[in-house]
Every structure is written in structure tokens, then in C-alpha cells.
Amino acid sequence: MQGIASVLSPITGLKWSDDPDDLQRYGIDWTHLWSPAPCAVVWPVTVEQVRAVVRAAATNNLALVPSGGRTGLSGGAVAANGELIVSLEKMNRVLDFNAVERTLKVEAGTVLQVIQEAAAAQGLQYPIDLAARGSCTIGGNIATNAGGIRVLRYGNTREWVVGLTVVTAQGELLELNRGLIKNSSGYDLRHLMIGSEGTLGIVVGAELQLTEPLPVSQVMLLALPDFKSVLTAFVQLRATLRLQAYEFLTDVALARVVQHGAAEPFDERHPYYVVAEFDDNEDAALQVFEQGVEGGWIADGALSTSDDHQRKFWHLRESISESIAPLKPYKNDISLRIGQLPAFLAEAQALFAERYPDFEVIWFGHIGDGNLHISIIRPAHWSEQAFAAHCAAATKELAACIQRHGGSISAEHGIGLLKRDYLDSTRSVAEIAAMRAIKTALDPQGLLNPGKVFAPDRHQ
Amino acid sequence: MQGIASVLSPITGLKWSDDPDDLQRYGIDWTHLWSPAPCAVVWPVTVEQVRAVVRAAATNNLALVPSGGRTGLSGGAVAANGELIVSLEKMNRVLDFNAVERTLKVEAGTVLQVIQEAAAAQGLQYPIDLAARGSCTIGGNIATNAGGIRVLRYGNTREWVVGLTVVTAQGELLELNRGLIKNSSGYDLRHLMIGSEGTLGIVVGAELQLTEPLPVSQVMLLALPDFKSVLTAFVQLRATLRLQAYEFLTDVALARVVQHGAAEPFDERHPYYVVAEFDDNEDAALQVFEQGVEGGWIADGALSTSDDHQRKFWHLRESISESIAPLKPYKNDISLRIGQLPAFLAEAQALFAERYPDFEVIWFGHIGDGNLHISIIRPAHWSEQAFAAHCAAATKELAACIQRHGGSISAEHGIGLLKRDYLDSTRSVAEIAAMRAIKTALDPQGLLNPGKVFAPDRHQ
Structure with a gap:
């Protein structure tokens, strides 16, 4: 390879850096388990610049790590082997709102919360929500098919991507599905790209489906005698209420959040707790609750009577990570x-x-x-x-x-x-072989995020 | 290749035929545009038999055409070049209902209507519905990502497949996603297989997500002065009602169904008609209707007052194909x-x-x-x-x-x-190249439904 400056400087207007502070900062995600060692970071601002970077990388056989908000927890955005980091964070514009179709077109580096707010400004909702909303980007959400706290009601990121723009390992631009709702013209490469962690293409933009805002909800906190009852309560509540979320924690988790300052929710401790949020329907909720107490599968419970109350219930579940973070x-x-x-x-x-x-x-x-x-x-x-x-x-x-x-x-x-x-604990030998064959077919040089998902092929 | 008998007879218990009537009948779908010319038809009854057929085909370089209800309209199940047809129609069992997860496990040859009825028997709904429901099979629905009349509300087949069992061109069995709701462990091959028309693998089974039954609905028939108004009415109705379907026809289509025996819906003819079905909310529907009449974007309309009435409205839309079929x-x-x-x-x-x-x-x-x-x-x-x-x-x-x-x-x-x-009118050169690369990676011999989706690669 030539020096990195001579690789990147021909690309018109491209901002890049090999300053050690930048390499350190951009080379890692929230895992902090690997030592960052990228060769440089680039911050393209246009799709054409991304394409030019990929073509230059291909010519020089230089590995690329696509990078969003770097909030990942599996090292997907780590660059520890001299890779060139392609940070999408300067491509962060909300490009268009389509009122008839209720879609939002965004660049890959747009922060999730910005998207949520842009949807809300139109009286609509982008329903994927995660704790990292303030810093994670939609490109990263798409790369991991992020889920979050309302999957039960709204599914994963995958369900909300109606158009996906991707730069391939050849530097080609794929405009996948282009906002169509029904489209059975060939393989759905959009869904293949979603969740592929930057190993098959670099997400540069997306068009997202929005939906009606969340209906007014109530939150119930339940204490349960055993885990089986957690499922019994789930089935019973789902049969009568429209659930938005159904979260659990153990007594060990509760002890930690109480120690961290949360108020003890019940007079006694119980082995399991559930926070259930649902479309407002107090009578039905109370009926299930009474049924559960009689049947012995609910030990105690409380129903939110105010927003403040709702927040307190959710705080028990949401502050677990924070309460143990120092450890x-x-x-x-x-x-x-x-x-x-x-x-x-x-x-x-x-x-x-x-x-x-x-x-x-x-x-x-x-x-x-x-x-x-x-x-x-x-x-x-x-x-x-x-x-x-x-x-x-x-x-x-x-x-x-x-x-x-x-x-x-x-x-x-x-x-x-x-x-x-551990991939082979979830995917069979034949599945991994198929995945590897697809990786090799689409990225024969092994340029895109090599070593992520599976170890690089020996041919690469 | 050896004679077909010597290829198939070693497979224990496999039923097959090269009777000309069978070849004729199984070699075509509803297109009737090609002359059927398969070499034989096999009817496996187990996954292992499907695998054995694929392995025998690979050994003998024999092309395979996976076959379901043969109700397709694009020739996807046509066998016109000496292929071996793998009919899944004897693998038609509903295997399991999971009450906690509300899923149904079925074999690929299960007819859509059987699935709908099995869901209804559990007080639930499988929400994909098509005119061919009585003869199309779930394997074919998956192979084309079938949509139908309630996509607006429920999405396409893709959204309801939580597990997919596929036999690859190597005769391997892939059990994809296995009923998980969140699963970000590698590429989602399930979504790649869905809609790939039997060119990447043979669907042998699926696990389907069921949901609550359709709520009580009302149907409104609208007459509109122009097509722009069809969209205006859509946006306005969607803003206040929960739509289940929103279908249109032109005056030319109406003339045909009236000629075929349907009652004239309004005193005068209008350029466009809409059948809108929505969760019961008469007041809101009438409000939009009045707004539309005042605004000039609705010319006339009627709201269903009975099931019988609803059927009459739907009949106008649903009998179009039937009314012109003889032509x-x-x-x-x-x-x-x-x-x-x-x-x-x-x-x-x-x-x-x-x-x-x-x-x-x-x-x-x-x-x-x-x-x-x-x-x-x-x-x-x-x-x-x-x-x-x-x-x-x-x-x-x-x-x-x-x-x-x-x-x-x-x-x-x-x-x-x-x-x-015409594929290149919808997919770019780079997209088609990526699709071809995936096809070659997963089916290097070109055994699976060759010539469908795109012409066979010259290397195959």
C-alpha cells in the first residue's frame, strides 16, 4: 500500500485524519476490549465520497471499518488492525419527509433521537427506541438490526426500513427497495444488508417508515413468585390488553437499583418483577391482576396513576445498568x-x-x-x-x-x-458456510469490516 | 445423466412419475404460456427425501423446479426444459401450534386456507389472504413473498415467517431463525430466501406468527372525480380511521362487473371507485365523507350497514378478474x-x-x-x-x-x-450483479429453478 495520504488526498474535498487522538477515539466502541489501531479516519459528506473511498481502498487492498455512533457492545466498529475507518457521522441530515407515505429519508449518520424528534414534529413516531438513542446512528441501528424496548409492539429496525442505500465493496451504489411496500422483483438485498454489521456493504442512507404516535398508556408493576408465573402473566395480559412492553428483573437486580437509590416498590421482596406497559385499559388490567392473585401467579402489584408513577416503575427496570456500571x-x-x-x-x-x-x-x-x-x-x-x-x-x-x-x-x-x-452455537455449519459464500461473493477482497461476524476467510 | 428411474429409484419410499399426464399437469402454473416438458415429478413426504432428491440431482446435474399449488402468474413453477419437478404438495401437514408464542409450524405444501382455518381454530388469525387461498401453498407464498388484500394493515408474507426450513442446492437443511423474535447472530438468510422464487433453496417448512383476529369492520364504497382524489381520500381516511384495506377500480372495470351481473352502485357513473375497509368507527368515517363531499374530492358514497352490504361492496372489486376471465x-x-x-x-x-x-x-x-x-x-x-x-x-x-x-x-x-x-427496469446493473453473485455462491451448479428471475449464467 502507498502511504495513506497519497491514497486519500486525491479524493476531492474529503476530510480525513491520522492524528493519534482521532485514531484512539474512533477505533473503539463501547466494548473497550480491543486496542484501537486504525491507519486513519475519513469523514465523507457525500455518497460519492464514500464510493471514492471504497474504490481507493479496493485499489490499495485496504480494509475498511464503517463507523456510526460507536455505541456497539460487540466490537463491530472496532478498528484494531490498521483499517481505515469510514465515519458516517458527518452524513447526518434528515433529507426529506413524505407526508402521503409517512416516510423519512435520512443519511446514515443521523442520530436515532434526531429521527425520533423529526417524526414527532410531523405528528408521527419512529418506533425503535434504545438507551443509546442520543448517540447511536441509524446506520449502526440498521447494521445490527437494533431492537430495543418496544419490539414486542413494533418489531425490530428491519420492519421500518422501506428504502436502503448501500455502497458495495466495488464502490457501487445500491438503492434498495426505494420506498416500495410491495416489491417481488428479485432477491431482497435490503434485508440481507440489514444486520450484516458492515461486512457486505456500507449503509449510507435509509428511508424509514413512520407510524402513529404511541397511544396513551398505563404501566403496571408486578411481583411474581417464580419465573413460570412471569410467562403466565404475560399470556394472560396479552390476551386482554394491547401490550407495548413487557420487561422483567430478578430480586438480585432490584436489590441493586434500591441500593442505588430507588424506592422499595413493595413491602416484601419477591423473586421476580415485571414492568408491563399497555394501551390504557385499567379495568381489564385490574381484572387480570385479581385473577393472578387468586391463581397464585401474582404476588403483589401496582398500577400507575400518574406519569410520575409510570416513570418510577420504569426507573426500576431502566436503572439496572446504571446502578451496576461502576462495577x-x-x-x-x-x-x-x-x-x-x-x-x-x-x-x-x-x-x-x-x-x-x-x-x-x-x-x-x-x-x-x-x-x-x-x-x-x-x-x-x-x-x-x-x-x-x-x-x-x-x-x-x-x-x-x-x-x-x-x-x-x-x-x-x-x-x-x-x-x-460463539456464532456456531446459534448458526449451523451449513448456515455459516452459506454466509461465508455470500460474503466472498459480494466482497471477494474482504475489504468490508473484515474479521467481524466470522474470522476472515483464509483466501482473503 | 442416467435414466431418471435409476436416479430416483434408490431414494427409499419416494413416489415419482414420468406419466405424460402428470408431466403436463405439473409442468405449468396459471400462466399457461409455456409448453410443459419436465422429465419427471417427485412427491417427497419427508425433508430427508427432499434432501436425497437434491443430492441425486446434484450428482446427475439435473435441474430442479420446486412446486407448490402452481397458482403463480409469472411462470415461476413452470418446467419447460427437462427439469425434475419437486412437488411439495404431499408435505401438507400442520405440525404444531405454540400457544405461548402464538405460532403455527407447517410443512411447505400446506394450502393457505388450511393455515387460515388452523389459526381461526385457535381463536387467532394468519393475516395473509389472497384470491388463490384454496389452492396456493405456503411454500409458494414464501417463495414470492405473497402480499394480497390486507398488506396495508398486515404487511407481506415476509413479516409472518418466524422460522423457515430450507433445503440448499447442496442438499443441506437450513433451519433459519427458529422462531426467535430478536436474533442478530449473522446474516438473515431467512429474508434472503423469502421472495427468491426457489432459486436459492427449496422451502420445506415454516413457522408462522399468528395474531389477533380482524376486528369488526365497516366497508365504505366511494365514487371519486379523479385519481388525485383517490389519494386525498386515502390520506384523510388513514388519519382518522384504522384502515384494513383500500382498493380502487376505474369506471371501465365497474362497467365490466356490472355487465357480469353486479348491481349498479350509484345513480351515475364516476371515473374512480374505492372500497375502503376499516375498524368500526362510523362517526369518523361519515365525518371524512362529508368533508370530502364539501371539498369536492368525493362525488358519492355508501357505508355498509350489514354483512350482506359489505359483501356487495367487496364483490365490485373482487369480481373484476372473474368478469373478464373468459376474454x-x-x-x-x-x-x-x-x-x-x-x-x-x-x-x-x-x-x-x-x-x-x-x-x-x-x-x-x-x-x-x-x-x-x-x-x-x-x-x-x-x-x-x-x-x-x-x-x-x-x-x-x-x-x-x-x-x-x-x-x-x-x-x-x-x-x-x-x-x-424486464427485471432491469426495477433493479440496477449492480443489483442484478449482486443477485447473480449470490445465486452462483449458493447454487454453483445452477440446479435450483434455473432460468427463473434471470437467465442462467453462461458458466452454469
Whole structure:
């Protein structure tokens, strides 16, 4: 390869840097597990500049790492091997609102919250919502098919992308689906690109479907005697209410948020808690509640009577990560079929109790869509190194347990670098072979985000 | 290749036939444009038999045509070149209902209506509905990502497939997504397979998401002065009602159904008619109606007051195809962005009026999702051959017009053989190159439904 300056400087108007501070800052995401070592960062402002960068990279056999808000939790945006980082953050404009179709056209670097606000300004809603909303970008959301807190009601990012603009490894621009609702003209490359973590193309823009705003809702906090009851309550509530979210946490998680300053919600502690949000229908909610108390599958509960109250209930669930953040927990994000959750959880909890009795394991997550978050806290007397080694070993055993129950090693964070070695717990040998064949077909030089999702092919 | 008997007879228990009647019957779909010439038909009853057939075909370099209900309208299931037809029609069992997740596991040959009835028996709904419901199979629905009459409310088949079982060109079984709601572990091959018309894999089974039954609805029939008003009424109705369907027809279409026996809906004829179905909300509907009459964008209208009434309104829309069937019309199925419809329709109608003044062109379709159906009736004094030639020429001009307006040459029927030559009006050179690369990567021998979607690669 020529020097990076001679590769990039011919591209008209392209801003780039190889300043060590920039390399450090742009080379990592929220994982902080790898040492950043990119060769440079570019900040294109047009699609043509992105294409020119890809063509220059192809000529020089230079690996590229597409980069958005760098809030990922699997190392998908990490550049630790001399790659060129293509930051989309300067391509952050909301380009167009289409009132008839209720769609919003945006550049890939647009921050999620900006999109939510642009939708709200039109009296509509972009319904994907995540904790990282203030800094994650739509390009990154698309690259990982981000889910978040309202998947139960609205599905994942995938469902809201009606048009996708992607630059290929050849520097070609694909304008996929172009806002059509029905389109059975050939393979849906849009859906292939969504969730491919920048390994098949660089997302440069999207057209998003908007929808009606969230209806007025109520929130119920429930205490439950066991995990089976968490599912029983889910089935019963879903049968009578229109659920928007159904989240759970364990007593261990509750203890942490109470310790962190939250008010104790009930007189007694219970093994499991649920925060359920639904379209306003108090009578039906109370009926299910009474039924649950009589049937023994609800131990206690409270219904929101005000916005302030709603916020307090949600705070119990939403402050879990914050309450344990100073302890630098080891995090995992997995999914299972909903019906499989009780059997899986029993086995996984037994696994941790037996094999890792010193771990404090905090379970919580989006039960309504089968998504569990697991945070493990380092025992005070362990070194960070010993803890990391044990967590890696535990993840391997956890992956085997997930596999036995037909789940997924990554629910919404992607595979990136972090989960690459566990991909085969979720995808079969034949599936991985098909994925690799597609990667090689679309990116034969292996330019795009190499090493993410799976290790680079030996031919690359 | 060895004789077909020696290829197939080693497969234990496999039923097959090379009887000329079977070849004739299974070699075509509803297009009836090609002469069937398969070498044989097999009816596997297990996934293992499908795999064995594919492996035998690979060994003998024998092309395969996956086959469902053969109700396709683009020739996707046609076998006109000595292919072996893999009929899934004996794999037609509903395997399992999951009450917690509200999913239904079915074999690929299960007829759509059987699935709808199985869902209804559980107090739920499988919301994809098409005119061919009594004979089309879920495997074919998936292969074309079928849409139908409630896409506006429920989306396409794609949205309801939570698990997909596919046999690859290598005879491997892929169990894709396995019922997970959140799963960001690698490329979503499920979505790549959906809509790929049997060219990337043979769908052998699916797990389908069910949902609540359709709410009680009302149907409104509207007469409108021009096409712009069809869209104005759509936007206004959507803003106040929860629409389930929004269909249109022209005065030419109405004349045909009235001639076929339907009652004249209004005292006078109007240029356009709309059938709108929505969740019961009479007051809001009447308010929009009055607003439309005052604003001049609604000329006349009627609101259903009974089930019988609803059926009469729907009959006007649903009997169009039947009313003109004896005339063997030339059919097209296209889609555009909704907002682009008025400009497109004006241009397309002018095109037909100017270049093909002898054609009777009947426009109707699912306006709420941008899907137009076009039926052209042969002028009485033209020969069938002359008519076919002119229709092909007209389709070419129509494709160019669709391309100028950013639409799709196939909304819900697929590309198959019929629209192969027009694929490049909807997909760019780079997109087609990517599609071909994927086809070659997954099916290097070109065994699966060769010649469908695009002409076989010269290397195959």
C-alpha cells in the first residue's frame, strides 16, 4: 500500500485524519476490549465520497471499518488492525419527509433521537427506541438490526426500513427497495444488508417508515413468585390488553437499583418483577391482576396513576445498568423463544450456581420478545484478569446451554468481534458456510469490516 | 445423466412419475404460456427425501423446479426444459401450534386456507389472504413473498415467517431463525430466501406468527372525480380511521362487473371507485365523507350497514378478474410508491391511449400499498398472436414508464420467466450483479429453478 495520504488526498474535498487522538477515539466502541489501531479516519459528506473511498481502498487492498455512533457492545466498529475507518457521522441530515407515505429519508449518520424528534414534529413516531438513542446512528441501528424496548409492539429496525442505500465493496451504489411496500422483483438485498454489521456493504442512507404516535398508556408493576408465573402473566395480559412492553428483573437486580437509590416498590421482596406497559385499559388490567392473585401467579402489584408513577416503575427496570456500571459487569445479550425461557433460565441459573458460585448474576430483559440481558459482577476478591477468564469460560458454557434450548447468542447487539467464536452455537455449519459464500461473493477482497461476524476467510 | 428411474429409484419410499399426464399437469402454473416438458415429478413426504432428491440431482446435474399449488402468474413453477419437478404438495401437514408464542409450524405444501382455518381454530388469525387461498401453498407464498388484500394493515408474507426450513442446492437443511423474535447472530438468510422464487433453496417448512383476529369492520364504497382524489381520500381516511384495506377500480372495470351481473352502485357513473375497509368507527368515517363531499374530492358514497352490504361492496372489486376471465386478458401486476401513483397513472394511461388505442385497459388494485393490477382485453378483431405481440411491446413501454417513476415490475407475483426480461427496469446493473453473485455462491451448479428471475449464467 502507498502511504495513506497519497491514497486519500486525491479524493476531492474529503476530510480525513491520522492524528493519534482521532485514531484512539474512533477505533473503539463501547466494548473497550480491543486496542484501537486504525491507519486513519475519513469523514465523507457525500455518497460519492464514500464510493471514492471504497474504490481507493479496493485499489490499495485496504480494509475498511464503517463507523456510526460507536455505541456497539460487540466490537463491530472496532478498528484494531490498521483499517481505515469510514465515519458516517458527518452524513447526518434528515433529507426529506413524505407526508402521503409517512416516510423519512435520512443519511446514515443521523442520530436515532434526531429521527425520533423529526417524526414527532410531523405528528408521527419512529418506533425503535434504545438507551443509546442520543448517540447511536441509524446506520449502526440498521447494521445490527437494533431492537430495543418496544419490539414486542413494533418489531425490530428491519420492519421500518422501506428504502436502503448501500455502497458495495466495488464502490457501487445500491438503492434498495426505494420506498416500495410491495416489491417481488428479485432477491431482497435490503434485508440481507440489514444486520450484516458492515461486512457486505456500507449503509449510507435509509428511508424509514413512520407510524402513529404511541397511544396513551398505563404501566403496571408486578411481583411474581417464580419465573413460570412471569410467562403466565404475560399470556394472560396479552390476551386482554394491547401490550407495548413487557420487561422483567430478578430480586438480585432490584436489590441493586434500591441500593442505588430507588424506592422499595413493595413491602416484601419477591423473586421476580415485571414492568408491563399497555394501551390504557385499567379495568381489564385490574381484572387480570385479581385473577393472578387468586391463581397464585401474582404476588403483589401496582398500577400507575400518574406519569410520575409510570416513570418510577420504569426507573426500576431502566436503572439496572446504571446502578451496576461502576462495577464494570460482564454483559451478555441473548434471546430464546419465549416458551423456552423457563426451561433455559432454570438450567442457566443452575449452571452459574454450580460452576460459578462466586458470581453475582443479574438477569433482566425484554421477556415479551425473548430477550435476556445477563450482567455478571466481579467478586470483590478476584483480579480483573481472573474474572475476565472465568467470564469467557462461563460464556462458552452459556452458549452451549443456549444452543440446547434453540436460542441466539446475540439478540440485538450483533456478533462483531466479541461473539464471533460463539456464532456456531446459534448458526449451523451449513448456515455459516452459506454466509461465508455470500460474503466472498459480494466482497471477494474482504475489504468490508473484515474479521467481524466470522474470522476472515483464509483466501482473503 | 442416467435414466431418471435409476436416479430416483434408490431414494427409499419416494413416489415419482414420468406419466405424460402428470408431466403436463405439473409442468405449468396459471400462466399457461409455456409448453410443459419436465422429465419427471417427485412427491417427497419427508425433508430427508427432499434432501436425497437434491443430492441425486446434484450428482446427475439435473435441474430442479420446486412446486407448490402452481397458482403463480409469472411462470415461476413452470418446467419447460427437462427439469425434475419437486412437488411439495404431499408435505401438507400442520405440525404444531405454540400457544405461548402464538405460532403455527407447517410443512411447505400446506394450502393457505388450511393455515387460515388452523389459526381461526385457535381463536387467532394468519393475516395473509389472497384470491388463490384454496389452492396456493405456503411454500409458494414464501417463495414470492405473497402480499394480497390486507398488506396495508398486515404487511407481506415476509413479516409472518418466524422460522423457515430450507433445503440448499447442496442438499443441506437450513433451519433459519427458529422462531426467535430478536436474533442478530449473522446474516438473515431467512429474508434472503423469502421472495427468491426457489432459486436459492427449496422451502420445506415454516413457522408462522399468528395474531389477533380482524376486528369488526365497516366497508365504505366511494365514487371519486379523479385519481388525485383517490389519494386525498386515502390520506384523510388513514388519519382518522384504522384502515384494513383500500382498493380502487376505474369506471371501465365497474362497467365490466356490472355487465357480469353486479348491481349498479350509484345513480351515475364516476371515473374512480374505492372500497375502503376499516375498524368500526362510523362517526369518523361519515365525518371524512362529508368533508370530502364539501371539498369536492368525493362525488358519492355508501357505508355498509350489514354483512350482506359489505359483501356487495367487496364483490365490485373482487369480481373484476372473474368478469373478464373468459376474454383471456393480458395481466400485469406492478407497484409504485403511493405518492408517485397519480403521475405514473396519468403517464401510463396516456401511453396506452396514444400507442394502443384499440386496447381496453382495466386498472384496479391495492392503492393503499401502491399495487396496481392492469388487465388488457384483446380487441375483438385482433388475432391472439397479434394481441400477444402487442402486449409484449406494451409491457416494454410500461416497464420504461415504471422505471421513470421508480416502481417495480412485479409487486407480488414474482419475476419467474414472464418478467425476467424486464427485471432491469426495477433493479440496477449492480443489483442484478449482486443477485447473480449470490445465486452462483449458493447454487454453483445452477440446479435450483434455473432460468427463473434471470437467465442462467453462461458458466452454469
